Amino acid sequence: RAGSEHDEEFHGEGYQEGYAEGSHVGVVEGRRYGSLHGAKIGSEIGSYLGFALTWQCLLQNCTDEKNSKKIRALDSLIGLIQKFPYEDPTYDKLQEDLEKIRGKFKQVCRIKLLF
Template sequence: MTESEDRITDDIDRADLFDSIICAEERCEKNGFLVGKKEGKDRGLKNGFQKGIGFGKQVGEEIGFYHGFVLTWKNILEKKDERNTRKMKAFASLLGMLEDFDLSNPSVDDYMVKLTQIRSKFKQVSSLLGVQLQHDDEDTERSNPQPLFSF
């Protein structure tokens, strides 16, 4: 190599060195953004999954509670020979709503509307029976173990 070729090579090497120093901040920023984005997405999915499981558990327990309540009282009233009463019609209506409620697909647009209707119908049925009753989550049940009604 000649002296002029060596100078050109040195100049190119120095330029590459300065470019790499100057661009280091940009590369680190870009890399940090990509790592942060991936970590944020992973955390978001994990937290969303946990929240979804918790909400699904609550709704499932509530629907199960209502279903058991309706079946129990329906059997009691049938034994008392009150088959054609307003209470039995309300029970049948609530039971139909519970059976039509799709627990497996909470993404349906009217999911919360249907759940609200079920809650309202349950209040109506409880009122017809003259019992004060509501479904509570586990924390409330632990703090107040006394049942709200008895037979």
């Protein structure tokens, strides 16, 4: 009987140590994945913003009707990007808003931006 209690004690200690180590590894891996994923999203959105701001600048003096649609589409994309909550990783509509930005970018790309 005494051996059984001793085995249970070791089992309990081993479980606690394993749980603590697993938790630590999980946190480290989670942070690493989150940083990598966040960097990819930031880079993607940054490229969309750079594209939109560049074209907005190029079209700013073109006020004819043909270009006003282009400018409105660019303004809409820039607005979506500026509202995106970069600092809140727990934002529950992050994926939904990211898809809206991607869709708006594709829409802007379909518009012939060249003069």
